[in-house]
Amino acid sequence: MTLTPATVHASAVKIGESAVLIRGPSGSGKSRLAFDLILAGRTGQIPPAVLVGDDRVHLATRDGEMWVHPAPALAGLIEIRGLGIRRCDFVSEARIGLVVDLMAEDAERLPPRSALLLHENGIELPRIPVGAGHSPLPLVVAALLTTESS
Template identity: 35%
Template structure:
């Protein structure tokens, strides 16, 4: 990160990351409360991702790229529904490569969607809809990153 870190925008989301091309690249997971964001993040951890933030993500732009980190009180914590809030090994921050929008039902995910983008910290990022409860959801996020050339 450089010194041009702007004001933080805290979003109701989670952030998971993969080490790709020698650096940590992240997927911002957004959706309403109870949509399955934390559950998806938990399963992604078992699929090789690392936690950056759960429940809230402080986003900012630096060097022309969007970044995310956890608000200090939530660093290193993830909610496991039915168990509570537990410690998790977490990264302090990562670049945000794409955004995942959690949908309520699998039928809401288009089979062949047109490319979409949305601003994160004022920077445009690719956006994908995903049903978070699908068993293959963490693997789909990995493939989304690969299809964008993020995983090279």
């Protein structure tokens, strides 16, 4: 197992068999999107969703895939704006299947294919760049429930 940086400022939610890694600057809505995805999983809009980690997570490369783990001190904790830090169910690791970049400067209405892919440590992952002021939840749900047109 190779650590990619030991710790990154991000949140992650396991949805079905893989995780959505949520990146962005402080205050961009990472925790909010993570909780929205957990709620969407509970209501059946998407496959069941459970927290991996909020605020800080560890990334690792293993067998040509990228994995995410919660920071031990924050495992099972999520920030809910207006309520503070709350405890919730979590998993100890998940394979990353999608990366969401909040407040991305390269977000476009019809992004080029290259903007929808992230290349890191020899691994290619689907990516959603979300512009400031745009709700990320519909984009993530669409990415999970639809397929690309030709």
